[in-house]
Amino acid sequence: MSTTTNATSAEQFLTAVRHRRSIYGISKEKVIPNSRVKQIVExxxxHSPSAFNSQSARVLVLFDQHSDKLWQLTTEILRAKTGGGDSFQATEDRMKSFSAGYGTVLFFEDQTVVEELKSKFPSYAAAFEPYSYQSSGMLQYIVWTALEQEGLGASLQHYQPLIDETVQKEFNIPATWKLLAQMPFGKQAAQPNEKQFQPLDERVKVFE
Structure with a gap:
């Protein structure tokens, strides 16, 4: 492959990286069919990397009424946890913004796989949980960026461990699947705020 082709391919990838943003204004209008979302996730x-090729990632994709149900249950759990009241309105509005989309991707890591790695490679045992989180983070980023490229808006949320048990029961999820993140998505209905960047010379060091 030529250098020019490599540069072009890298720039296309970096363009997708630049466009990926947290989009909180989403709607239920279908931008792509459910089958395409499923294909992207699969x-x-x-192809996401994982430590020792352990392939510990597990994903639940909820569309339409199932996604709505997730955020309804999350709202109820948070209301019970906080006691509700007038101060709860902001939280409820936030939950409604997530259910305004038409789907949610939930990311898990199978702890059975992680524990097997600890047993098989005891000298690395303390590292396998961080490795697992790193692997999931890469998977989340790939899905997020790919959805953005298809014209969808998405954001990454973290309501675990408060909702773990409810998610397991409602969607018949194995107890060994550890929930790490939730990604509501839908048609982009609002533009993100301008992103601010810290100076790169304070964040990147190069020796050559």
């Missing part, structure tokens, strides 16, 4: 799960 490709991401298949």
């Amino acid at each position: 490709e991401a799960v298949k």
Whole structure:
């Protein structure tokens, strides 16, 4: 492959990286069919890197009423946890913004796989949980960026461990699947705020 082709391919990838943003204004209008979202998630799960090729990632994709149900249950859990009241309105509005989309991707790591690695490679045992989180983070980023490229808006949320048990029961999820993140998505209905950047010379060091 030529240097020019490599540069072009890298720039296309970096363009996708630049466009990925947290989008909180989303709607239920379908931008792409559910089958395409499923295909994106499956490709991401298949090709995301994992420590020792452990392939510990697990994903639940909820569409339409199932996604709505997730955020309804999350609202109820948070209301019970905080006691509700007038101060709860902001939280409830936030939950409604997530259910305003038409789907949610939930990311898990299978702890059975992680524990097997600890047993098989005891000298690395303390590292396998961080490795697992790193692997999931890469998967989340791939899915997020790919959805953005398809014209969808998405954001990454973290309501675990408060909702773990409810998610397991409602969607028949194995107890060994550890929930790490939730990604509501839908048609982009609002523009993100301008992103601010810290000076790169304070964040990157190069020796050559």
